[in-house]
Every structure is written in C-alpha cells, then in structure tokens.
Amino acid sequence: MKGPELRYSTAERHPACLSTTPLQVQQPKPYPLSPTVNNDRYPILSLINQxxxxKQLKQVHAQMLHTGLFFYSFTAGKLITASALxxxxxxxxxxxxFDQIPQPNLFTWNTLILFLQLLHHCEHFPDKFTFPFVIKAASELKAFWVGNAFHGMAIKGSLSSDVYILNSLVHFYGSCGDLDLAYAVFVKTLQKDVVSWNSMITDFAQGGCPGEALELFRGMEKENVKPNDVTMVGVLSNCTKKLDLEFGRWVYMYMKCGSFEDAKRLFDKMQDKDIFSWTTMLDGCAKLGEYDEARHVFDAMPRKDIAALNALISAFEQNGKPKEALAVFRELQxxxxxxPDEFTLVCxxxxxxxxxxxxxxxxIDVYIKKHGIxxxxxxxxxLIDMYAKCGDLEKALEVYYSVERKDVFVWSATIAGLAMHGHGRATLDLFSKMLEAKVKPNAVTFTNVLCACSHTGLVNEGQRLFYQMEPVYGVVPGEKHYACxxxxxxxxxxxxxxxxxxxxMPILPTASIWGALxxxxRxxxxxxxxxxxxxxxxxxxPRNHGAYVLLLNIYARTGKWDRVSGLRKNMRDFGLKKEPGCNSIxxxxxxxxxxxxDNSHKLSKEIYSKxxxxxxxxxxxxxxxxxxxLLQLVEEEDMKEQALNLHSEKLAIAxxxxxxxxxxxxxxxKNLRVYGDCHPVAKLKSGLYDREIILRDLYGxxxxxxxxxS
DNA sequence: TTAGGGTTAG
Incomplete structure (x- = not known):
C-alpha cells in the first residue's frame, strides 16, 4: 500500500521541508560513467546526461515512461540523480x-530523499558518517547510478580511503551485480578489516562465483584476518541455498578439519552466536548429508525455535528421508x-x-481446519499432493475445488494427481482449464501432462503439446520431457x-532417456x-542394477553364456546390489x-500364519x-523371493x-515397481477378503x- | 556508520 502521506512522512517532518524556496547550492559534477556499464546498451543514459x-529532462522522463525504462531501478535512479544533483x-x-516509482521501498527512498535535501539545504558537505547510510540505501534499491554518483562525491570530498565507505561500496557494487567494480574497490582498500573481506566474499558467493569466494576465504587466512560468524554463515548458507553441494562440502570439510584453525571449532568457540547461526549450521550440515552432525548441532542448541525444527524436518524430507522427518515432527507434536507453523505443516x-x-x-488437514489456518x-x-499420493484422488480433487487461489503449483499438483491415477483425458482437460484461467504452465506442468499422455497412450496429443512447448508457451524442453x-x-x-x-534431439541422450527406451x-x-x-x-x-539384470536376461535367453559370466563379474566388481524391495503400510x-x-515385525508370527x-x-x-x-528373473535372490511367496507387498497386505x-x-x-504375480494375487485377495487394496509403486x-x- | 544470516509445495 502506498500513499503520499506515508511516503513523505519522514521527509516532511524534516525542518528543511518547511522552506518553500529551495536554496541554490553548488552541485558536484556528475561522477564519470562506469567503464563497465555500456552507454550504448542504455542510450537513454546518454540522453539524460546531455x-x-x-524541460529536457521531462522529455526524457516521458520517453522512459513510454518505453518502460522508467520502471528499472537503475535507469529511474539515474533520472532522480540527474534531476536532483x-x-x-x-x-x-x-x-x-520518485512519486511515480511503483512500490518503492519507503525507508530507503526516504533516506535518499533526505540526503538530497541535505545537499540542497545544508551548507556542509556530507561527511564519512553520511555516506555509508546512503550507499546502503542505493544498494537496497540496486540503484547503480545513484550509488555511483555517491562514489564520485566521496572521492571529491576526499573520503575515498575511509574503510566504512569503501566497505559499503564493495557491497553496493556487488549488489548491483558489478563484481569487477566491487573487486576494484576491495583491492584499493588499503586497510581491509573483516567486514571488507566478508563483503567481498558475499558479493562473490551471491554473484554466482563460489570459486572466487572460496579463494578469498583462503586469502583471509593468509592475511591473518580471523573469520567470524558472518564469514561462516554467509559462505555456508549461500552454497547450500544454491545446492552447490561440491562447494558446500568443501567448505564443510574445511570447517570440520580444515587447515585454518578448524573453523568448526571457531563455530563452537563463538561467544555470541545466535539462533540464526545455529540454524544455518544445522541446515548446512543436513543439506550436505551430514545427518548425525545436524542432529548433534540441533541437540546442542541452547534454544530451539520452530524454524530450527523446520530446518531439520525439511532437510530430512528433501533428502529422501521422510521417515526421519516425521520422527522429528512427532517429537514436535x-x-x-x-x-508447528505453516512451514512445518507443508514439510x-x-x-x-x-x-x-x-x-x-x-x-494435518484437520489441524489446519481446526486452527483456522x-x-x-x-x-x-x-494437501493435493498428499491425498493424490496416498491414493485418495477424490479427496485431492475436493481440495482443488475448495480453493479459489490456484497458482501454477496447485494446478501442476492436481494435474500430477490425475496423471498418476491414470486419467489421461482428465489430465488434458484440466490442463486446458489451467490455460483458460490464464496460468502459465511451466516445465513441471509439462512433465506431468506428457507423463499422463505417455501412460494412457495419448500419443498424438502428447506430441502436439510437446512441439508447442517452446514456441507457444516459452518452456524449453528439458531432459525429462525428452525422456517422456x-x-x-x-x-x-x-x-x-x-x-x-x-x-x-538437440540434447545428448542421458541415462534416463536410454532407460525409457x-x-x-522390455x-x-x-x-x-x-x-x-x-x-x-x-x-x-555403470552402476544401474536394473540394466544389468535386463542385459543378463537378454544374454541368457539368447544363449550368450560367456557374456553372462562377464557381466556377472562386472557386477561383483562394482559391488552392485539390487535396491531391496520395501513396502510400507x-x-x-x-x-x-x-x-x-522380513520377520522383524513384532507381529511377525501372526503375519506369517495369515x-x-x-x-x-x-x-x-x-x-x-x-x-x-520366474523365467524373467535370473538373480537367485529374486527366485528365492518369488518361490517362497515372500514378496514384501504380500507381507504388508497380510x-x-x-x-x-x-x-x-x-x-x-512400494519403493520399486509392482511386479511378478503380485498384481493378479492382489486382485484375488481384494475379492476373497472383500477389501479395497490400493498399491502405489514408482509408476502409479x-x-x-x-x-x-481399475 | 560498513558486511550476513535460518525453515515450505508441484
């Protein structure tokens, strides 16, 4: 919400606002344009400069409104600088x-406006305490030209060796995405403090240059600058956020047993670490797969809040450990x-x-309703995903119909639900409805729709949609779509x-594409x-167990026994083992x-007699x-399983x-495909015991x- | 006066 009374509330209380006639003060010359920003790319900037x-400025302003350039913060910022300075x-x-800029950040804009008023009405030149504030404001707005002008003014005011100002500038250029300029300022900072290093490391980490960030991280050690929690938290959370696991693991190892005084110990020794640092550490460990360490950190936390619990739950949940996630959830209950808050419930x-x-x-559904969430x-x-994956499509659709607001995630989850239950036509109908509702499909939506077409034999429809993906919907087909x-x-x-x-195909075939073929x-x-x-x-x-078994079958059937023994040797050498079939109920x-x-269940005896x-x-x-x-199975383990009638789904049903x-x-x-005679047997059981049996496997x-x- | 920071879906 924006309103003039709010927007100017700070500025209007400023005594300078009481003046009706602006003072004419000598203005500094505009700072020369940055060499890395090409004026040709933004011809409007040349116009502004000229x-x-x-009156001329107003003409340019009108043109910017017309072309939409006004709505980019740095071109708008340049216009403001030009009009004010x-x-x-x-x-x-x-x-x-300023008034015309949609949804400005009031506080930061007010900071800038106040600064401009200061320039107009104050006879003193801003000092070294002023600049860090306004540069920070420019950073938040990513207003390149504004900050660039401040840089020039600081140089003009002989303030360009102040470490606070330089650190602010490093951060500023980094947040505008100009790492070269940020680095140039960083290098020129003669007396770097830990903030200088942290600023530059963060610039690199957030600017997609983790290698450089790490290099700098090492540089700190060489210069004997002691990293603090900002260094650690910044570096670690940035790499886990981007799931840059290799980098993350590196940092983690570095922290755990690295050469530099053992950063893990640094974390342990930090006196003032707050719950944010703890949670970042916890999240980092969990995301890097160090679950024991994550749990250890969690247990050691002096205070745990819901975000910390959520970090642990979501880390388990997203790393293929839903059971562990629910165990933590139970602890919470x-x-x-x-x-539990809304994050917990979603996880x-x-x-x-x-x-x-x-x-x-x-x-959880009841919990949400009961608490009026x-x-x-x-x-x-x-919710839709949960009901669909638990086999209750009706309930999933009920949720879908009950809500008014549907974004692309909601639509895609419902489409996926219909697809996994084998309703090809309905999937396509829902997809059309989504388009009518003017919701733009994305890559996941297309994967779901194509999957439904594939499973229900709607080849023509699937092909038509696939070839429309890029030209009509602007979604570039990826590996999953080609595999579909x-x-x-x-x-x-x-x-x-x-x-x-x-x-x-324009992409190189991947394992999943050959797997589909x-x-x-088969x-x-x-x-x-x-x-x-x-x-x-x-x-x-080379470690795809299923492919080996299939190839073994093929060779065995065609009597190529030498190849069979060769393959078996390979499998042994690789130590390949079949993923054990596991069923849950x-x-x-x-x-x-x-x-x-399995006979580990406490009711094992009863199960086997059943x-x-x-x-x-x-x-x-x-x-x-x-x-x-049996003929399809070469592996002894499978034969035994089949012969003994001990398929795990049979145990689960019993x-x-x-x-x-x-x-x-x-x-x-089931974690794998339902296979063998389990399908016909389950059919018979549903009749013999008059029970509804719903089996979910990897495919539907x-x-x-x-x-x-069905 | 400057740097950073935790958890959610298809």
Whole structure:
C-alpha cells in the first residue's frame, strides 16, 4: 500500500521541508560513467546526461515512461540523480519522479530523499558518517547510478580511503551485480578489516562465483584476518541455498578439519552466536548429508525455535528421508516448547505424501481446519499432493475445488494427481482449464501432462503439446520431457520412431532417456534394441542394477553364456546390489515397513500364519502361481523371493488384513515397481477378503476392489 | 556508520 502521506512522512517532518524556496547550492559534477556499464546498451543514459534543463529532462522522463525504462531501478535512479544533483536541479521535480516509482521501498527512498535535501539545504558537505547510510540505501534499491554518483562525491570530498565507505561500496557494487567494480574497490582498500573481506566474499558467493569466494576465504587466512560468524554463515548458507553441494562440502570439510584453525571449532568457540547461526549450521550440515552432525548441532542448541525444527524436518524430507522427518515432527507434536507453523505443516504433508502416510496427512488437514489456518498455495499444493499420493484422488480433487487461489503449483499438483491415477483425458482437460484461467504452465506442468499422455497412450496429443512447448508457451524442453517423449513413443510400440527421436534431439541422450527406451523394449520384447539401449545406459550409469539384470536376461535367453559370466563379474566388481524391495503400510498413524522375508515385525508370527491362510484360500479358488515370471528373473535372490511367496507387498497386505478394521482400505506403498504375480494375487485377495487394496509403486497406482483392478 | 544470516509445495 502506498500513499503520499506515508511516503513523505519522514521527509516532511524534516525542518528543511518547511522552506518553500529551495536554496541554490553548488552541485558536484556528475561522477564519470562506469567503464563497465555500456552507454550504448542504455542510450537513454546518454540522453539524460546531455540534458541541460528540467524541460529536457521531462522529455526524457516521458520517453522512459513510454518505453518502460522508467520502471528499472537503475535507469529511474539515474533520472532522480540527474534531476536532483544536476546544475539545473529541482528537488521538487526529483520528488515527482520518485512519486511515480511503483512500490518503492519507503525507508530507503526516504533516506535518499533526505540526503538530497541535505545537499540542497545544508551548507556542509556530507561527511564519512553520511555516506555509508546512503550507499546502503542505493544498494537496497540496486540503484547503480545513484550509488555511483555517491562514489564520485566521496572521492571529491576526499573520503575515498575511509574503510566504512569503501566497505559499503564493495557491497553496493556487488549488489548491483558489478563484481569487477566491487573487486576494484576491495583491492584499493588499503586497510581491509573483516567486514571488507566478508563483503567481498558475499558479493562473490551471491554473484554466482563460489570459486572466487572460496579463494578469498583462503586469502583471509593468509592475511591473518580471523573469520567470524558472518564469514561462516554467509559462505555456508549461500552454497547450500544454491545446492552447490561440491562447494558446500568443501567448505564443510574445511570447517570440520580444515587447515585454518578448524573453523568448526571457531563455530563452537563463538561467544555470541545466535539462533540464526545455529540454524544455518544445522541446515548446512543436513543439506550436505551430514545427518548425525545436524542432529548433534540441533541437540546442542541452547534454544530451539520452530524454524530450527523446520530446518531439520525439511532437510530430512528433501533428502529422501521422510521417515526421519516425521520422527522429528512427532517429537514436535509431543513437546510443549514449540507449535508447528505453516512451514512445518507443508514439510510434514510432503513427507506423509512420500510415505503414503494418509492418517498423518489427514490429521494435518484437520489441524489446519481446526486452527483456522488460512490455506495458502503451499498448503493447497501439499494437501493435493498428499491425498493424490496416498491414493485418495477424490479427496485431492475436493481440495482443488475448495480453493479459489490456484497458482501454477496447485494446478501442476492436481494435474500430477490425475496423471498418476491414470486419467489421461482428465489430465488434458484440466490442463486446458489451467490455460483458460490464464496460468502459465511451466516445465513441471509439462512433465506431468506428457507423463499422463505417455501412460494412457495419448500419443498424438502428447506430441502436439510437446512441439508447442517452446514456441507457444516459452518452456524449453528439458531432459525429462525428452525422456517422456521416448517413453510415449516406445510404450505405444513406435520403437523406431523413438530411436529416430533420440537421434534428432538437440540434447545428448542421458541415462534416463536410454532407460525409457529400454523399458519400452522390455514391454515389446525387442531384445536386439534392448541390448543396444542397455549398453548405452551402462556407459552413462555403470552402476544401474536394473540394466544389468535386463542385459543378463537378454544374454541368457539368447544363449550368450560367456557374456553372462562377464557381466556377472562386472557386477561383483562394482559391488552392485539390487535396491531391496520395501513396502510400507500405515496403520493407526504408524508407518510399518517390510522387506523381503522380513520377520522383524513384532507381529511377525501372526503375519506369517495369515500368509499361510491366504495361500490356502488362493489355492482353494484355483490359483496357480505363474511360473513364467520366474523365467524373467535370473538373480537367485529374486527366485528365492518369488518361490517362497515372500514378496514384501504380500507381507504388508497380510499385516493390513490382521490389523485394520474390515471397512478400511489397505494402502501399500512400494519403493520399486509392482511386479511378478503380485498384481493378479492382489486382485484375488481384494475379492476373497472383500477389501479395497490400493498399491502405489514408482509408476502409479493399482486399485483393487471386488476381485478387479481399475 | 560498513558486511550476513535460518525453515515450505508441484
């Protein structure tokens, strides 16, 4: 909200404002233009410089409004500087210019306006205490020309060796994105203090030059400047924010056991570290995968607030550890010190979605309603995602219909929900509605839509959309989209088209693209092409277990036993092991996990006797295990698993049958693909026990009801 | 007087 009475409130209270006739004071000459900013790129700047009357300036002003240049802070800033500091200056006009700038930061603008008034009305030249303030204001506004002019004025006022002013300028040029100028000022600072180093390090870190930041970080050590918490927090949080993990890990190692007096100890020794520093440290450790260290930091925190808890929960949640995330959430639920806030709820919902923990998800939904928390788009998206991933598409759609505000995240989550439940047409319809609502789709939206087309055989529609992505919607197709297209063509049997598509792609094929082709070959039994795709896939991803197994199968089937033994040797050499199949089921808000042949559950005995009962029942209705699945599996482990009827999903379903009420649907989440005879068996079970069974695997949902699969 | 800083979704 902006209003004139607010905007000028500070300025109008200034005694100088009582004067009606502006004083004419000698103005400093404009500082020469920075050599790194090209005047040709902004011809308007030359025009501004050439003006020698307010009338001319007004003409330029009008032109800037017309072309939109007025709405860039540095061109607008230049206009303000020109109108306020030029020989024909008029502060009233500068104010008018200021008045037209949309949503200015009131405080910083007021600082500048006050400064300009000071220049107009005060007979003393601003001193070394004035400049850091106004340069800071210019930094916040990223008003290059304004700050640049201050730089010139400071030089003119013989203040250019003051370390405070120089440090401010380093920060200023950095925040305007001019690292060269920032560095030039930094180098010229003769008596650098820790703030000088920190400013420049931060400029580099935020300006996308982590290498230079690190170099400087080392430079501090050489110069015997002791880094402080600002150094550490700045460097570490910048690299984790950008997920520049290599850099982050480097810094982390440096901190942990590095040569420079051990920065970790520095952190431990810091006297005045506040909760921000602690949380940054915690977040940094967690994001770098040092969970034990993160937990350690968390436990050592003298005071923990909700943000610290959130940092821990979200770090677990986003690094494939949803179970650990929910464990922390449970601690929070039990503790009286802190209450979950909107961040916590979003993280916990997301973790519930990943685990298929619908009881907890529903609890959060109720919590939100009970506490009258107004849904924002983050909540809405997470709720839709949670219900969809827990298998309750109706509930997900209910949330979607219940909210008015829908951003691209909300739309994309709903589209993804429809897609994962196999509703291709509905996905496309929703996508059209999204366009009608004038919400611009992004890369993720397209991945979801293309995925739906691929899974439901809507090849023409998918292709049409894919080729519209860039020209119509301005979304450049990425690896995932190309992989979707390969999957779409391959799945529908157009294997040669898929190969041609890969050859013509403007990007180099990645492992996931060969993986998509491989999947299609498996589906359509094209052994020759599968062999080629496998080889390419293994070149790029030599540790891909699935590709090895498939290639082994191909060689075994075609009798190429020498190759089989060669591959087996490779696998042993690489120490490759299959990712263990794991199924989870949530009962009364607790997620139980089962591995193959698992007997660690406390009700293991009951589960296995239930399994026997199920097997007997299945036999009695004439079920015969399909041995053909065995032929597809070369690995002994898989054979054993299959032969012993101990697939982990079977254990999970058996547990569901003994522990849940007869009307409750059994929801099982599998970390891999549902395969073998588990699908037909689950179908039979849903009929025999009159239970709804919902199986989620890596690729989507299988709903079983009354002996049928949707 | 100057530098920095924590947690959220598809």
């Amino acid at each position: 003006c020698n009357s307010t 030029s020989p024909f200056s008029s502060l009233d006009y500068a104010r008018q210019v 039990l503790s009286k010190d802190a209450k 916990a919902l997301s973790a519930s979605a990943k685990l298929g923990a619908m009881d907890l998800g529903r609890w 107004k849904l924002n788009c983050h909540h809405t998206t997470s 297209m390969v999957d779409m063509l391959g799945r529908s049997g157009l294997l040669q088209e898929a190969v041609k598509f890969i050859e013509k 491989l999947g299609a070959c 589906l359509h039994g094209n052994i020759e092409l599968a062999g080629q795709a496998c080889s390419r896939l293994l070149e790029l991803d 949530e009962v009364n808000g607790i997620v139980h996990e089962f591995l193959v042949g 399994l026997d009962e199920i097997t007997a029942k299945l036999k009695s209705v004439g079920y015969v295990p399909n041995k053909s699945y 547990y569901g049958l003994i522990s849940m009420g007869p009307s409750q649907p059994i929801r099982v989440v 949902f299988h709903h079983f009801r009354g002996g049928n699969c």
